[in-house]
Amino acid sequence: MQPTDKRIRAALRTPSPQASDASCGEFFEPICNSLERFQQECAANLMECNLTSDSTSSALQLAKVLAPLPEGEVFVQDDPMLRQILPAANPARPIRWSSEGAPREASQATITMADALIAQTGSILVSASCGGRGASIIAPCHIVYATLAQLVPDLQTALANAYRQGILDRNSFACVISGSSRTADIEKILIQGAHGPRRLVVILQREN
Numbered sequence: 001m002q003p004t005d006k007r008i009r010a011a012l013r014t015p016s017p018q019a020s021d022a023s024c025g026e027f028f029e030p031i032c033n034s035l036e037r038f039q040q041e042c043a044a045n046l047m048e049c050n051l052t053s054d055s056t057s058s059a060l061q062l063a064k065v066l067a068p069l070p071e072g073e074v075f076v077q078d079d080p081m082l083r084q085i086l087p088a089a090n091p092a093r094p095i096r097w098s099s100e101g102a103p104r105e106a107s108q109a110t111i112t113m114a115d116a117l118i119a120q121t122g123s124i125l126v127s128a129s130c131g132g133r134g135a136s137i138i139a140p141c142h143i144v145y146a147t148l149a150q151l152v153p154d155l156q157t158a159l160a161n162a163y164r165q166g167i168l169d170r171n172s173f174a175c176v177i178s179g180s181s182r183t184a185d186i187e188k189i190l191i192q193g194a195h196g197p198r199r200l201v202v203i204l205q206r207e208n
Contacts, residue, residue, distance in 0.1 A: 028120050028121075031154070034119040035119070035148065037122075038118075038119040038151060039051075041122025042179075042202065043122075045121075045180075046200075047178075047180060047201075047202065048201040048202065049202045050065075050204065051204050051206065052205045052206065053205070054206070055084060055207075057205075058145065058205045059085040059089045061203050062086070062143065062145070063091070065143055069108045070108055072093065072107065073094040073095070073096050073104060073108065074091060074109045075096045075098070075103035075104070075110040075131065075135060075138070076096070076098065076111045076112075077112040077135060078097040078098045078131075079113050081145065082113065085145070086111075102132055102138075103131075103132075103134050103135060103139060104138075109139050109140075109143055110131065110134075110136070110139045110143065111145065112126065112130045112135045112136065112145070113130050113131075114144050114150060114202075115162055115174075116162065117150050117202070118152060118155055118176070119152065121178055122179070123177060124146075124176070124178075124202065125158045125177075127167050127170075127171040127174040128172055128174075129170065136177060136197070137181075139197060141198075141199040141200075142197040142199070143201045143203065144200070144201065144203070145205070146203070147207070147208050148204060149208060180200040181197055
C-alpha cells in the first residue's frame with residue numbers, strides 16, 4: 001500500500017468531476033409575466049402591492065396608507081423622488097429624513113426606496129443606502145416606493161445588477177425582504193411583526 005502522503009498527492013492530481021449547477025427552474029415555476037408573478041408572490045408573502053400609474057397617483061396611494069396609522073413620526077429616506085411625492089401626500093405628522101439620523105423606535109412608519117424588486121419570490125432587495133439598516137425593521141409599517149423598471153425576474157439577476165452597479169461594494173448591508181415579519185413557531189399560530197414590521201407595503205409605479 002502506498003504511504004498516505006503519496007495517496008493524497010495522487011488524489012489531488014486527479015481532476016474532480018464537474019458539478020452541475022442546479023437551475024432555479026427546478027425549484028420555481030417559470031416566469032411568464034414578471035409583474036403578474038410579483039403580485040402573486042406578494043399576496044402569498046402577506047405583502048401589499050399597490051400599482052400606480054405616475055408620481056401623482058403614487059402620492060395619493062401613500063396618503064391612503066399613512067392615513068389610518070396611529071399618530072407619530074414617519075421616517076423617510078432622503079431621496080429626491082421621495083422629496084417630490086411626500087408633499088403631495090400631505091402627511092399631517094412629523095417627518096424625519098434619513099439625513100437627520102436613524103429612525104426612532106417610536107416611528108409609526110418608514111418610507112424607503114428599493115434597489116430591486118424580484119418577481120420570482122415577491123421580494124425586495126434593499127441596502128444601507130435605502131435609508132440605513134434600521135429603515136426596514138424599526139417601524140410597524142414599512143412602505144417601499146419603486147418603479148416597474150426595477151422589477152427583475154429572479155434573485156440572480158437582482159444580485160448581478162447590484163454587483164455591476166457597485167451597490168454591494170458601496171454598502172455595508174444588503175438584504176432581501178420577502179413579506180412582513182412573521183413567525184408560527186409556537187403552536188403553529190401565525191404572529192406578524194415578530195422581529196420587524198407587521199405590515200409591508202409596496203407602491204409600484206409604472207412610469208419613472
